[in-house]
Amino acid sequence: MNRSMKRILITSAIPSVNGVKHLGNLVGSMLPADVYARFCRARGYETLAICATDEHGAPIELAAAEEGIPVSEYCDKWHAVQADLGARFGLSWDHFGRSSSDQNREMTWHFARQLWKNGHLDVRTTKQAYSATDGRFLPDRYVIGTCPHCGNINARGDQCEVCTRVLDPIDLIEPRSAVSGAKDIEIRDSRHLFLKQTNFVDQLRAWIASHKNDWPVIVTSIANKWLDEGLQDRGITRDLEWGFPVPDDIADGQLAGKVFYVWFDAPIEYIGATKEWADKNNLGDDAWRDWWHGDRAKDVTYVEFMGKDNVPFHTIIFPAMILGTGEPWKKVDRLKGFNYINYDGAKFSTSSKRGIFMDGALDILPADYWRYYLMANSPESSDSMFTWEHFQGVINKDLADVLGNFVNRVTKFCVARFDGAVPSEGEYGDDEKALAARLDTLVAQYTEHLEACEFRKALAELRAIWVAANEYITVAAPWTHFKADRAKAAVGIRMGLNLIHLFGHLCWPVMPTAARAIHHAIQNAPEIIPWPSKPMAEFLGQLEPGQKIAPPDVLFAKIADEQVAEWRARFSGTGL
RNA sequence: GGCAGCGUAGCUCAGUGGUAGAGCAGGGGAAUCAUAAUCCCUUGGUCGGGGGUUCAAAUCCCUCCGCUGCUACCA
Numbered sequence: 232m233n234r235s236m237k238r239i240l241i242t243s244a245i246p247s248v249n250g251v252k253h254l255g256n257l258v259g260s261m262l263p264a265d266v267y268a269r270f271c272r273a274r275g276y277e278t279l280a281i282c283a284t285d286e287h288g289a290p291i292e293l294a295a296a297e298e299g300i301p302v303s304e305y306c307d308k309w310h311a312v313q314a315d316l317g318a319r320f321g322l323s324w325d326h327f328g329r330s331s332s333d334q335n336r337e338m339t340w341h342f343a344r345q346l347w348k349n350g351h352l353d354v355r356t357t358k359q360a361y362s363a364t365d366g367r368f369l370p371d372r373y374v375i376g377t378c379p380h381c382g383n384i385n386a387r388g389d390q391c392e393v394c395t396r397v398l399d400p401i402d403l404i405e406p407r408s409a410v411s412g413a414k415d416i417e418i419r420d421s422r423h424l425f426l427k428q429t430n431f432v433d434q435l436r437a438w439i440a441s442h443k444n445d446w447p448v449i450v451t452s453i454a455n456k457w458l459d460e461g462l463q464d465r466g467i468t469r470d471l472e473w474g475f476p477v478p479d480d481i482a483d484g485q486l487a488g489k490v491f492y493v494w495f496d497a498p499i500e501y502i503g504a505t506k507e508w509a510d511k512n513n514l515g516d517d518a519w520r521d522w523w524h525g526d527r528a529k530d531v532t533y534v535e536f537m538g539k540d541n542v543p544f545h546t547i548i549f550p551a552m553i554l555g556t557g558e559p560w561k562k563v564d565r566l567k568g569f570n571y572i573n574y575d576g577a578k579f580s581t582s583s584k585r586g587i588f589m590d591g592a593l594d595i596l597p598a599d600y601w602r603y604y605l606m607a608n609s610p611e612s613s614d615s616m617f618t619w620e621h622f623q624g625v626i627n628k629d630l631a632d633v634l635g636n637f638v639n640r641v642t643k644f645c646v647a648r649f650d651g652a653v654p655s656e657g658e659y660g661d662d663e664k665a666l667a668a669r670l671d672t673l674v675a676q677y678t679e680h681l682e683a684c685e686f687r688k689a690l691a692e693l694r695a696i697w698v699a700a701n702e703y704i705t706v707a708a709p710w711t712h713f714k715a716d717r718a719k720a721a722v723g724i725r726m727g728l729n730l731i732h733l734f735g736h737l738c739w740p741v742m743p744t745a746a747r748a749i750h751h752a753i754q755n756a757p758e759i760i761p762w763p764s765k766p767m768a769e770f771l772g773q774l775e776p777g778q779k780i781a782p783p784d785v786l787f788a789k790i791a792d793e794q795v796a797e798w799r800a801r802f803s804g805t806g807l
Numbered sequence: 808g809g810c811a812g813c814g815u816a817g818c819u820c821a822g823u824g825g826u827a828g829a830g831c832a833g834g835g836g837a838a839u840c841a842u843a844a845u846c847c848c849u850u851g852g853u854c855g856g857g858g859g860u861u862c863a864a865a866u867c868c869c870u871c872c873g874c875u876g877c878u879a880c881c882a
Contacts, residue, residue: 247882256882290881359880371880389880400880452811453877460810463879493882539812540882548879570812571876578875608820613813614875621819624831632844640841647840687820691829701845710840724840785842 237276238530240522240561241268242501244537244545245330248284248309249291251316253588254617255579258605259538259569263686265322266606267534269740270681273762279522282317283328283504284310287474288493289370293410295473302473306331316589320598321743326511328504330496335503336475339496342552343424343467347481351427351555352467354482359421359470360388360400364413368421368470369400373410376403422485424477425464426495431551432462439546442566447611449539450568454546465548467495498549502560525559534565534684542568567684570610574617575799587617587802595798599742600626600787606741607690619799623790630745630787633697634734641704641727642752642782648713654725655776657718663726666703667767670733673699674763677737693737700730728753728780729771736763745786752783 243264246252252261261282268280286306295305306329314327328335346352360369374388379402387409388400400406406416439454468477474490496503502523509518520527535545545566553560571578579586592601604625608615645651673696680689707723735750739760750756753774763770 244882249882285882288880288882369880373880390878449812456810456877457879460878465879469880492880494880497882538882539876543877543879544882573875612821616819618819621831624818627842628831631842636842636844638841640844642841644840691821694830698846702847704840705838705846708838708840711838713840787842789842789844 237271237274238522238532239268239271239276239278240528240531240533241271241278241280242533242535243280243282244535244541245283245285245497245500246313247288247291248286248306248313248329249294250309250581251312251588251590253579253581253586254592254601254605255572255574255586256538257320257589258572258609260536260541261317261322262320262602262605263567263569263609263684264534264536265324266602266686266740267536267681267684269323269743269759270762272759273736273740275761278325279505279508280323280325281328281501281504281508282322282324282326283330283500284313285493285497285500286310286329286331287471287490287496289373289469289471292471292473293373296410303331316593319593320589321602323743326504326508328500328507330493330500330503332500332503332507334506334510335496335500338503338506339475339491339499340478342499342556343477343481343491343495345556345558346426346552349555349557351430352481353425353427353464354422354485355425355466356420356422357466358401358418360406361417361419362408362411362413363415363417365408365410367410367472368419369408369410369416370469371398371400373408374400374403374406374416375409376400376406379404421470423466423489424468424482424486426467426548426551426555427464428462428548428551429464431554432458434554435547435550438550438562446566447568449570450542450546450566453539453542453568457543457547462547467492469493494544494548495552498544498552523561528561531561532564533561534567535563536567536569538569538571542566565684570612570614572605572608572610572615572617574802575619585803591802595794596626596790597744599745600630603630603690603742606686607694609686611685611687619795623792623795626787627789629694629697631789633694633701634738635786637697637700637704637727638731638734638749638752638783638786641724641731642780644709645724645728645780646782648709649721649724651780651782653728653774653776653778653780654721656721657725659722659726659772662703662706663722663771664768666699666726667771669699670696670767670771674737674767678762681740690741693741696737697734700727700734703727703730725774725776726771729774732774733763733767733770736760748783748786751781753780754778 241264243260246256268278271278292302295302298305310329360374362369371388375385377384378386388403390398401418407414436458443451468486468489469492471490475496477486477489505519505522522528522531574586604622673692677689677692680692704727709720709723713720732753735746738746747756
């Protein structure tokens with residue numbers, strides 16, 4: 232393994248296995264992680280991109296019950312669906328794991344044992360709602376009753392959505408089970424393990440302060456808010472059937488029958504999934520350590536992608552767990568947190584099917600349309616807004632007109648006038664030199680922004696590169712010069728073809744399929760299309776005269792007003 | 808209620824102390840290779856309201872209004 236290479240470990244917040252994810256889930260974690268991973272591979276960095284489904288927790292247990300199938304079967308089914316949709320969206324994970332894996336169970340037990348051994352876990356007795364009819368403990372939010380503050384008869388046990396007050400199920404008047412409606416709710420004592428997060432406040436504060444300038448504001452402000460409000464020790468076990476059982480050697484078996492809290496084992500799955508990846512590829516029992524542990528992972532830069540809802544778990548709880556092990560685990564270096572994308576003025580909603588989900592998105596348009604739009608408008612500094620008009624405008628203008636039409640006009644003209652081969656006549660002159668100089672700047676800026684995971688800015692540069700090409704071809708005007716000065720026209724088309732070749736390289740991290748189609752117009756593309764490292768003057772002069780080209784079909788079809796009307800109706804959700 | 812973020816052109820957003828910006832949309836022109844696609848020029852904003860600090864404020868402080876999120880058992 233070449234250890235002089237830059238090494239980048241990338242994780243996306245792992246999506247709940249529970250159903251198909253919407254574009255809001257995609258845009259904050261999986262998609263930017265993939266664009267960055269592809270960029271890193273294109274640059275030749277040693278890259279490992281990890282994601283997984285999060286398969287534990289009460290909602291999953293209950294969803295399986297609702298479908299009437301065993302939880303493991305439910306997870307198998309939806310993991311496969313999500314893996315398929317991810318692949319169809321071009322998400323190029325090195326491994327898409329499962330938090331319920333054997334590897335993750337071992338890793339979770341290891342973390343728990345270390346924390347227990349080091350005195351960072353407590354056994355405490357808590358009051359939990361129990362439904363005899365359901366035969367189970369109920370999470371707070373699955374107990375429904377009348378709010379003692381405002382009288383709302385459908386208040387949830389964790390919080391009343393009408394008066395927004397935080398509740399305890401004990402407070403509810405006439406509590407009932409959200410699962411069965413049963414009214415025989417009783418409060419029982421239940422022992423649980425607690426992570427003594429308070430042991431790590433100072434270390435966490437210092438660590439977060441050290442990232443004040445390289446993490447987004449949204450990330451440090453959320454993390455500091457938690458610290459400022461005072462950390463509470465956190466329960467890390469639950470009264471559920473489905474999950475990793477607490478081993479008997481922790482607390483002398485006092486936790487028999489309990490499982491670990493989903494948020495305890497979910498972040499560990501980043502490591503567990505790396506082990507799954509190593510096992511799958513027969514890399515040996517210790518290969519995962521090269522990314523995660525001690526000196527073996529010393530040269531790794533670890534980058535995490537997530538929506539803002541996930542930030543507390545990745546800045547406070549998981550780091551506290553890592554600190555508590557007393558072991559040299561890799562901690563996140565760059566934490567890219569995202570805000571939310573709203574749909575036509577309100578939130579995407581999984582429960583009311585409002586908004587666009589990954590399967591529906593692919594039903595109507597290829598993945599690259601979505602990838603480009605979402606990254607060009609990613610909610611980096613604040614929540615962003617999806618509207619169909621805006622989406623239509625961006626796709627039609629940027630992709631169909633500025634990029635697609637450039638490829639089309641140059642290749643078609645080349646076929647009509649130069650026999651479909653790279654013309655050989657003429658020499659590059661001042662216009663071509665000026666273009667190369669301008670592109671040196673734009674490509675460098677595009678590269679810097681991708682390196683910094685500044686996706687909106689990066690894609691604005693990419694677009695500026697396409698615009699520069701259109702400006703050039705307008706001035707070069709080969710269609711005007713063709714009759715009087717064939718060599719001059721040849722120079723313009725040769726440059727145009729080289730520009731298309733450049734686009735194939737530059738688009739690949741964002742739009743892998745379209746990038747390959749663009750590159751294939753000129754010549755075959757390697758599996759990973761490498762990042763241009765040469766100066767533009769050289770890169771744009773590399774196509775061999777006489778080489779045949781192959782004009783592609785329409786790369787990006789325009790979106791018609793009628794389609795927009797149809798899609799708006801289709802995706803408006805069940806609430807309308 | 809508490810905390811956090813946001814409020815800049817018709818729309819989506821940059822800009823965090825030094826003469827208000829981009830893309831789209833709108834207006835005018837050029838070109839006719841191309842998916843009627845491109846290129847050039849251009850209209851447009853008392854930077855949510857008010858107060859303060861400063862030689863200078865979209866930017867810092869205070870206050871008010873509005874929107875959004877979080878509030879620890881939804882991930």
